[in-house]
Each structure stands twice: as structure tokens, then as C-alpha cells.
Amino acid sequence: MSEFQPRDPGYARRVRDSFERQKIMGLLGASLARVEPGVVAIELPFREDLTQQHGYFHAGIVGTIADSAGGYAGYTLMPEGSSVLSVEYHMHLLAPADGTRLIATGSVLRSGRTLTVCTLEVAIEKDGRSSRCAFGTQTLICLVDRPDGPKPA
Numbered sequence: 001m002s003e004f005q006p007r008d009p010g011y012a013r014r015v016r017d018s019f020e021r022q023k024i025m026g027l028l029g030a031s032l033a034r035v036e037p038g039v040v041a042i043e044l045p046f047r048e049d050l051t052q053q054h055g056y057f058h059a060g061i062v063g064t065i066a067d068s069a070g071g072y073a074g075y076t077l078m079p080e081g082s083s084v085l086s087v088e089y090h091m092h093l094l095a096p097a098d099g100t101r102l103i104a105t106g107s108v109l110r111s112g113r114t115l116t117v118c119t120l121e122v123a124i125e126k127d128g129r130s131s132r133c134a135f136g137t138q139t140l141i142c143l144v145d146r147p148d149g150p151k152p153a
Contacts, residue, residue: 004038004108008080015040015072018148022068030065032072038108040072046100057097062104062122062134066091070106070118070138075148077111083148089120089138097133099126106138116140 008014012035019025019032025042028050034041042065044050044057052058067089075084104122122134 004077004111006037006077008078010080011035011037011076014080014148015075018075019068019072021149024064025068028061028064030068033103034105035072035076037076038073038111039105040069040076041103041105042069042072044102044104046102054096055098057099057102057124059091059093059097062093062097062102063089063091063136065102065104066106066120066122066134066136067138068106069104070120070136071140073106073108073118074111074116074138074140074142077108077116078142079144081145081147083143083146084116084140085143087115087139087141089136091120091134091136093134095124095131095133097122097124099124101125102133103130109137114142116142 030044033043118138120136124133
């Protein structure tokens with residue numbers, strides 16, 4: 001059970017709707033695996049076009065799903081009518097992302113009125129086992145009274 005209480009009871013729908021609008025997640029084939037107050041996990045099955053020269057998931061792909069997992073974890077705690085942007089994130093690549101599926105989990109460490117800090121963990125699954133391949137931190141900003149979605153034309 002999460003230690004955080006969302007400010008918006010409709011947080012899960014808001015996160016899912018935003019995720020569906022995020023074209024990069026669709027392009028990669030990523031999906032939401034978990035949405036709870038302060039925690040979001042994103043899964044990505046292996047595809048050869050997401051690899052680098054050794055056949056591992058590319059580090060840029062690892063960072064992309066980690067950034068989104070953390071961003072959405074923070075977004076679960078933000079008020080209705082707001083949106084979220086990453087201010088910065090830092091990743092440590094611990095091992096090659098050699099496997100059949102990536103799972104990135106973002107967890108809120110501290111949720112503030114304006115800034116939120118998250119931890120990011122990425123695991124790789126291979127041969128029925130899971131191991132951590134990346135770890136990081138992230139800072140997010142809550143844009144109050146700026147609804148999530150594209151700017152009106």
C-alpha cells in the first residue's frame with residue numbers, strides 16, 4: 001500500500017489518458033503495468049529495432065521508459081487540471097539490458113507543491129529471471145492550472 005494520498009480521486013484515469021496520448025510510448029510498444037498513488041510501472045517487450053549494436057535494449061530506450069514511469073508516478077499525486085514535466089533525470093546503467101522485457105518503475109520519494117523527486121528502477125527479464133539494469137533519480141515540476149494535453153491551436 002502506498003504511503004501517498006492522491007489529491008485527485010480520478011488520478012488513475014488521468015494517468016492512463018495521458019499515457020495514451022504520449023506518442024513515443026505507442027511507437028515503442030510500451031504499456032502501463034501498474035498505476036498506484038506515487039508508483040507507476042511501464043513494460044516494454046523486446047523488439048530488435050529497439051536495440052544497439054550488441055543486441056541489447058538501447059540505453060536511450062531504457063532512459064525513455066524510466067523517465068515516463070517517474071513522470072507518471074509524480075503525476076498520480078498532482079491535482080486535477082495540472083500537468084507534469086521532467087526538470088531533470090539521472091540514470092546509472094548497472095548492466096546491459098539483455099533480455100525479453102524491460103520494466104521501468106517510478107516511485108515518488110517526495111511530493112511537494114511544485115517539485116517532486118522520484119526514484120527510477122529498470123529491470124530486465126530473461127529466462128524467467130528479473131534483474132536490475134538501471135537506477136536513477138528524477139525531479140518533476142507540477143504545472144498548476146495547465147491541463148495535461150496538447151496546447152489548443
